[in-house]
Amino acid sequence: xxxxxxxxxxxxxxxxxxxxxxxxxxxxxxxxxxxxxxxxxxxxxxxxxxxxxxxxxxxxxxxxxxxxxxxxxxxxxxxxxxxxxxxxxxxxxxxxxxxxxxxxxxxxxxxxxxxxxxxxxxxxxxxxxxxxxxxxxxxxxxxxxxxxxxxxxxxxxxxxxxxxxxxxxxxxxxxxxxxxxxxxxxxxxxxxxxxxxxxxxxxxxxxxxxxxxxxxxxxxxxxxxxxxxxxxxxxxxxxxxxxxxxxxxx
Amino acid sequence: xxxxxxxxxxxxxxxxxxxxxxxxxxxxxxxxxxxxxxxxxxxxxxxxxxxxxxxxxxxxxxxxxxxxxxxxxxxxxxxxxxxxxxxxxxxxxxxxxxxxxxxxxxxxxxxxxxxxxxxxxxxxxxxxxxxxxxxxxxxxxxxxxxxxxxxxxxxxxxxxxxxxxxxxxxxxxxxxxxxxxxxxxxxxxxxxxxxxxxxxxxxxxxxxxxxxxxxxxxxxxxxxxxxxxxxxxxxxxxxxxxxxxxxxxxxxxxxxxxxxxxxxxx
Ligand SMILES: Nc1ncnc2c1ncn2[C@@H]1O[C@H](COP(=O)(O)OP(=O)(O)OP(=O)(O)O)[C@@H](O)[C@H]1O
Ligand SMILES: [Mg+2]
Numbered sequence: 001x002x003x004x005x006x007x008x009x010x011x012x013x014x015x016x017x018x019x020x021x022x023x024x025x026x027x028x029x030x031x032x033x034x035x036x037x038x039x040x041x042x043x044x045x046x047x048x049x050x051x052x053x054x055x056x057x058x059x060x061x062x063x064x065x066x067x068x069x070x071x072x073x074x075x076x077x078x079x080x081x082x083x084x085x086x087x088x089x090x091x092x093x094x095x096x097x098x099x100x101x102x103x104x105x106x107x108x109x110x111x112x113x114x115x116x117x118x119x120x121x122x123x124x125x126x127x128x129x130x131x132x133x134x135x136x137x138x139x140x141x142x143x144x145x146x147x148x149x150x151x152x153x154x155x156x157x158x159x160x161x162x163x164x165x166x167x168x169x170x171x172x173x174x175x176x177x178x179x180x181x182x183x184x185x186x187x188x189x190x191x192x193x194x195x196x197x198x199x200x201x202x203x204x205x206x207x208x209x210x211x212x213x214x215x216x217x218x219x220x221x222x223x224x225x226x227x228x229x230x231x232x233x234x235x236x237x238x239x240x241x242x243x244x245x246x247x248x249x250x
Numbered sequence: 251x252x253x254x255x256x257x258x259x260x261x262x263x264x265x266x267x268x269x270x271x272x273x274x275x276x277x278x279x280x281x282x283x284x285x286x287x288x289x290x291x292x293x294x295x296x297x298x299x300x301x302x303x304x305x306x307x308x309x310x311x312x313x314x315x316x317x318x319x320x321x322x323x324x325x326x327x328x329x330x331x332x333x334x335x336x337x338x339x340x341x342x343x344x345x346x347x348x349x350x351x352x353x354x355x356x357x358x359x360x361x362x363x364x365x366x367x368x369x370x371x372x373x374x375x376x377x378x379x380x381x382x383x384x385x386x387x388x389x390x391x392x393x394x395x396x397x398x399x400x401x402x403x404x405x406x407x408x409x410x411x412x413x414x415x416x417x418x419x420x421x422x423x424x425x426x427x428x429x430x431x432x433x434x435x436x437x438x439x440x441x442x443x444x445x446x447x448x449x450x451x452x453x454x455x456x457x458x459x460x461x462x463x464x465x466x467x468x469x470x471x472x473x474x475x476x477x478x479x480x481x482x483x484x485x486x487x488x489x490x491x492x493x494x495x496x497x498x499x500x501x502x503x504x505x506x507x508x509x510x511x512x513x514x515x516x
Pocket of ligand 2: 297298299334410
């Protein structure tokens with residue numbers, strides 16, 4: 001039911017897009033169409049360009065995202081658990097959170113060069129703050145009663161954080177992780193487009209230079225599919241770790 | 251061994267945006283080794299607050315609490331709380347909830363599983379070990395909270411309306427079961443309830459608290475022989491005790507309610 005209903009919006013969108021090529025007001029060489037995009041598919045895949053540039057992006061993404069999740073959750077939990085640390089660090093965290101991290105790309109490139117390390121760094125920075133912010137608010141809104149039950153049985157601070165605070169804040173943390181993943185994807189591709197030797201962003205620049213809207217859409221769709229796979233994987237992880245969450249009604 | 255002594259204890263809740271609130275006013279009480287003490291008092295009079303101070307999660311504003319010779323300085327599983335609101339961890343299975351206190355104490359896995367299973371069976375929920383709390387009824391969850399507190403083998407059990415979510419029959423059965431556990435382990439118990447019959451049926455001594463701020467206004471020995479199975483309200487000794495407690499309590503309850511409704515109107 002869910003799948004069929006969901007497919008409807010994608011289907012209608014594709015149909016309108018296709019109709020534009022045949023009847024439409026917009027120039028097909030600029031907006032392409034599903035037919036043209038499918039036509040470009042063998043070329044983009046056949047050139048091996050996607051399989052050449054894809055892994056570099058995935059590598060930077062994974063290498064930056066994993067530590068961002070770990071660091072974001074931990075710092076968020078430790079800071080959010082203590083009133084004093086919250087007062088101390090919240091303004092700083094907030095400032096980083098609202099600053100677009102892709103604005104740091106030039107600086108990171110000056111520091112780390114145009115190689116993979118600057119891209120890993122931008123992925124890390126992009127993802128860590130959404131995770132941290134959500135971990136922080138999640139921890140701050142953990143049910144008092146759960147904390148009390150830990151405290152009443154003599155939980156130490158680290159026990160409380162590990163056994164009560166983080167599990168109790170998990171749905172909020174996972175929302176942050178999903179948000180962070182989206183930001184990381186933006187970060188890595190923008191970094192690759194800015195100046196880079198490899199990656200999907202680099203590929204996008206190549207097709208831009210030859211004005212290949214159809215091929216660009218193939219690349220963009222590939223990124224979209226990758227992003228959707230990532231999100232659904234994260235959702236699955238979330239279901240696994242917090243089966244008790246009844247918060248989602250459907 | 252180690253009696254509990256609460257001496258001139260007050261609790262004042264401080265809050266940045268409201269006036270501070272005196273919840274417990276100069277309470278003193280003693281619980282002997284192996285004694286079963288019940289506390290009754292109007293809603294909001296500070297019964298939970300008092301138990302929280304004995305456990306240590308609430309910091310008393312003044313006074314001293316001693317267990318044996320040690321002064322209570324913070325929470326400890328040796329003064330185990332059964333929460334009025336159960337306070338289970340919803341992401342943990344029932345058995346892992348029961349194990350929780352033991353886990354915090356560093357008891358190894360197989361041992362704590364064993365102890366937890368025994369206590370879960372005691373409250374009649376052995377077959378629910380792998381359920382999650384939200385899959386249990388309120389009364390069942392409450393019994394999980396009791397099993398969790400029993401598992402740490404406390405010196406004193408602090409039970410905050412532990413049968414509040416149970417129906418009358420289950421209450422009766424659980425009361426009898428609790429007496430069995432108590433007689434076997436000879437742990438001290440402070441048992442908060444709003445049910446006078448239950449207090450009489452279970453306790454050696456009943457402490458009556460005033461409307462807020464909670465003070466102790468009377469203490470009544472329940473000198474009925476044990477076991478009290480089969481004892482009913484029609485028993486003249488039972489009825490006499492009930493009347494006596496209700497006489498003290500009635501005006502406090504009325505005052506408490508009157509005050510709460512009055513402040514409603516403001
Ligand atoms: N954290 C808190 N901050 C401020 N006031 C509080 C706090 N906790 C409780 N109080 C107040 O202290 C008083 C006593 O509360 P407490 O929960 O101890 O009452 P109680 O006797 O257990 O009531 P009940 O029988 O309804 O459970 C109440 O008037 C309540 O409003
Ligand atoms: Mg209470």
